Amino acid sequence: MRDAYLVGAGQSAFGAFPEKSYRSLFRTAFEAAVESVPDGLEPGDVDEAFVGTLGVGGRQLGLSGPAVTEHVGLGGVPCTRVENACAASGFAVRQAVQAVKSGMADVVLAGGFEVMSDLSSDAAKYWLGVSGETEWERLSGTTFAGVYAQMASVHMEQYGTTGEQLSRVAVKNHANGAKNPHAQLGFECSLEDAQSAPVVADPLNLYHCCPTSDGAACALIVSEDVVGEYTDEPIRVAGVGAGSDSVGLFQRDSYTGVPASERAAESAYEMAEIEPEDLDFAEVHDCFAIAELLAYEDLGFCERGEAGQLIESGATEPTGKLPVNTSGGLKSKGHPIGATGAGQVVEAFKQLSGTAGPRQLENPTRGLTHNVGGSGGAAVVHVFEREGAEVDA
Template sequence: MPDAYLVGAGQSDYGAFPDESYRSLFRTAFEAAAESVPEGFDKDAVDEAFIGTLGVGGRQLGLSGPAVTEHVGLDGVPCTRVENACAASGFAVRQAVQAVKSGMADVVLAGGFEVMSDMSSDATKYWLGVSGETEWERLSGTTFSGVYAQMASAHMDRYGTTGEQLSRVAVKNHANGAKNPHAQLGFECSLDDAQSAPMVADPLNLYHCCPTSDGAACALVVSEAVVDDYTDDPIRVAGVGAGSDNVGLFDRETYTAVPASQRAAERAYEMAGIEPTDLDFAEVHDCFAIAELLAYEDLGFCERGESGSFIESGATELDGELPVNTSGGLKSKGHPIGATGAGQVVEAFKQLSGKAGDRQVDSPHRGLTHNVGGSGGAAIVHVFEKEQEVSAP
């Protein structure tokens, strides 16, 4: 099966932008992705596009993919909207990889967008809630912060995880986000700040929860037949894995793991032929602080129940053995639902290209992105690696 390569990626700023539309945000991301391609990029080369969005607020629910691709001049390019809640554009990237590896396309655009800041808090909660189990969770009043609070409480009860360990996720990710010019909450916070914030859903406080965001992100995936036209320093999509599970948390066998993430990671590692210890950095889905700790365990970064001590060890710091969420993660960078997965790929591209600025990891060779839909109804994992240079004999 032919290889697929990531040759460009870009995003808009994440935040609240009353003067922007979903189309203008997408244009910013698309142009940034095109400009990031080392040897230049002609949009006329795009064979297909996959666009992730939940459609928050009800704007352009139908044909929202073509609505943004035609706006950037991809007239006539086949476009498919992908919806998998917060994992929408992560799965859009997977669709792009599949299109290239199948031989049906040589150049594919994968991206996503969302506008979330122009509604009341009640309306925002409604649109976030549609990705939960609608009969027994959402309509009974359960919010996503409430669902993840149940997961956090269960993990604390079973493994002794502490509120301070949850807060360390926020401190680390804000420190990284402060170095990211695209971050919505691009400021540092102290451990005291993160521990003393107002409670949202016990045991999760405000600093344990990501913001709602406007934003867009794009990635350009090409086949091995044309990759040399775009770069002489290729980044290969080494592994892809996806998983699904019951949408409702109450329907699952465990509250202290996300089985869809485990399945996705196992498949991605198998395809890439690697172990978690072979990674140099990772972008994981930290919609809530407990989600990042669960990801450490689900992705095999540490043993089950040891994520609290793992973050305390400093292993996931920018200068640690496995930096996690160098972008600032959802917590600091932001979480425009449909753009989040593609936005993680943007960070992977920057790190592997050596263009991550003050948050650059030292000489990375391989990185992972992990994107979750809802509270774990869907998950997608990608492994990206720089092609090894072959030394002259």
């Protein structure tokens, strides 16, 4: 199969934008992605598109993919809507890579969008809840905060993880998001702030939970046959992995891990022929603080039960051994469901192309993105690397 390359990526700001539509947000992201291509790309070059969205709020429930691609001038280009809850656009990126690798397309757009801020809090909870197990979780009144609170409680009881360690995730990600002009909650917070916030679902408090967001993000994936037309410094999609699992948390054998993430990571590492220690940074799915800690373990950044110590050690800070969520993550950057996975790819592109501004890491060559649907019913992992990057022996 052919190699696939990431040649451009862009996003809208994430936040609450009552004056914006899902079409206008997607246009902003698409134009930013096109403008980021080093040697230029014309919309007419795009052969196919995959667009992720949950369809929150009932707007354009059918054909929402063609609705946004037509709006940005891609009318007539085959477009598929991808829905995998919060992992929708991460899977859209995977579909784009598959289309390129198979030889069916040379230039593919992968993106996503969501508008969530125009709903009441009750309606937002409903739309978020549809990605949980319907009969025994959502209809019994369980929220996603409640589901992740169960995961946090068991992790704390089994491994001694502390509330302070959960709060350190928030402090780190807010500090990173404060350097990201696209972040919804782009401000720093103290450890005291993050520990003393109102409880949402014990043991999770307000600073342990990501916001609901409006936004869009896009990535441009091309084949090895045409990559030279768009850049002299290609970023290869070195590895892709995906996994699925029971939608309901109660249906799983363990509450202290996300097996779909673990399987996705193993597949991505195998394809990329690397180990976790070969990564220079990672964007992981931190919808709740405990989700980032679980990701450390699921992705092999540390052993089971050691995530609390890892965050406490500073290893995942921008100056640490493996910076995590330099964008601010879902916690600070925001979480417009259908745009989140593609938004992670935007950060990977910026870091690897040296365009991340004040949050730029020093000469990174390889990064990972990790996008989860629901409480772990689906997960997708991508490994991106600058062409010519070598794995240390």
